Amino acid sequence: MVTALTGLDALGWHAFQQRQLGPDDTDLTPARIANVHRDRVVALTADGSIDLTLDPGLTTAVVAVGDFVLCAPAQYRLIRVLDRQTELSRGTEYHTGDKQLIAANLDTLFITTSCNADFNPARLERYLALAHDAGVRPVIVLTKADQTDDPAGFADQARALGRDLAVLAVNAKAADLPAHFAPWCGQGQTIAFAGTSGVGKTTIANALTGGNAATRDIRDDDARGRHTTTGRSLHRMLAGGWLIDTPGMRGLGLAEVGFGIDATFPEISDLAAQCKFRDCAHEREPGCAVQAAVAAGAIDPDRLARFKKLKSENTQATEAIALARDKVRKQGRTAKGSKKPRQKS
Ligand SMILES: Nc1nc2c(ncn2[C@@H]2O[C@H](COP(=O)(O)OP(=O)(O)OP(=O)(O)O)[C@@H](O)[C@H]2O)c(=O)[nH]1
Numbered sequence: 001m002v003t004a005l006t007g008l009d010a011l012g013w014h015a016f017q018q019r020q021l022g023p024d025d026t027d028l029t030p031a032r033i034a035n036v037h038r039d040r041v042v043a044l045t046a047d048g049s050i051d052l053t054l055d056p057g058l059t060t061a062v063v064a065v066g067d068f069v070l071c072a073p074a075q076y077r078l079i080r081v082l083d084r085q086t087e088l089s090r091g092t093e094y095h096t097g098d099k100q101l102i103a104a105n106l107d108t109l110f111i112t113t114s115c116n117a118d119f120n121p122a123r124l125e126r127y128l129a130l131a132h133d134a135g136v137r138p139v140i141v142l143t144k145a146d147q148t149d150d151p152a153g154f155a156d157q158a159r160a161l162g163r164d165l166a167v168l169a170v171n172a173k174a175a176d177l178p179a180h181f182a183p184w185c186g187q188g189q190t191i192a193f194a195g196t197s198g199v200g201k202t203t204i205a206n207a208l209t210g211g212n213a214a215t216r217d218i219r220d221d222d223a224r225g226r227h228t229t230t231g232r233s234l235h236r237m238l239a240g241g242w243l244i245d246t247p248g249m250r251g252l253g254l255a256e257v258g259f260g261i262d263a264t265f266p267e268i269s270d271l272a273a274q275c276k277f278r279d280c281a282h283e284r285e286p287g288c289a290v291q292a293a294v295a296a297g298a299i300d301p302d303r304l305a306r307f308k309k310l311k312s313e314n315t316q317a318t319e320a321i322a323l324a325r326d327k328v329r330k331q332g333r334t335a336k337g338s339k340k341p342r343q344k345s
């Protein structure tokens with residue numbers, strides 16, 4: 001058996017991963033994926049960073065930054081991807097129905113906006129739905145608290161977007177910033193930031209990593225010996241945890257996140273179970289518990305409108321993906337096998 005070394009604990013390796021090791025895995029080395037390229041990955045082991053090629057049957061579409069894997073370092077081979085504790089993905093590959101993985105084994109997603117016109121409840125709820133669906137704890141971060149007269153007002157509005165929702169209002173440029181994030185950034189913790197451009201994600205990431213994240217452009221040899229400019233995506237934080245920074249974190253489409261939407265609007269989804277009709281659309285149906293709560297002032301009608309909009313977007317996208325998967329299945333696809341090899345450019 002591979003024993004959990006201190007170095008592995010530092011990578012965020014928990015009992016959840018340890019339990020997945022069997023007697024056949026004795027010779028394999030656990031590692032965590034720091035970067036995913038088209039035909040190889042960069043992984044961190046307890047002893048340092050290593051480039052791994054993928055075995056037949058594995059593609060970089062099934063490996064995400066943050067994944068724990070078993071590898072054979074002497075052969076530079078990735079052997080197995082371990083089950084994930086959480087998985088953040090987006091269903092944008094409508095033509096194939098393939099999920100696009102963004103990050104694996106995240107503990108906390110900091111949904112970031114600012115105390116200004118960027119603050120948008122609908123967008124925050126969209127991110128909340130993704131986080132809840134992925135099993136990742138969401139925390140709302142309100143930056144630029146130093147540029148408004150009313151940071152508490154923004155924080156109250158944010159808190160109204162969930163039950164027991166953690167909300168931080170900060171000046172991302174203040175010296176004491178890391179202290180606000182300390183509860184989520186210690187050893188064994190993995191975090192990421194989501195939010196629109198300019199809200200301060202990089203500023204915060206730099207404060208938490210000691211500037212690591214700013215070095216986005218490092219020279220990196222790809223498997224063909226060419227130099228490509230890529231950014232590392234897994235950054236060690238000063239407090240001991242890991243920060244995942246992938247471009248995929250910027251714009252996120254909703255699909256197959258019905259559970260996450262319900263979890264984002266608990267006051268509505270809890271009541272929906274009491275509607276007379278199981279498929280109640282909470283419009284004008286008789287016996288609608290949700291509309292009754294709106295009339296009684298217990299549910300915010302704006303929240304209900306946004307809930308319905310997300311549900312409908314999610315349903316449409318989910319159906320489109322199901323159709324695509326069906327089509328691919330019927331074509332008896334060996335798509336990965338039949339794809340032409342990538343042309344050298
Ligand atoms: N005064 C003040 N300025 C801030 C704060 N947060 C961010 N800024 C400034 O806002 C600008 C954008 O911040 P970034 O950290 O680059 O934002 P980002 O979210 O990483 O943006 P992208 O990389 O485009 O996604 C920078 O000039 C920051 O210095 C804050 O809390 N207070």
Ligand SMILES: [Zn+2]
Nearest residue numbers: 275280282288
């Ligand atoms: Zn109803």
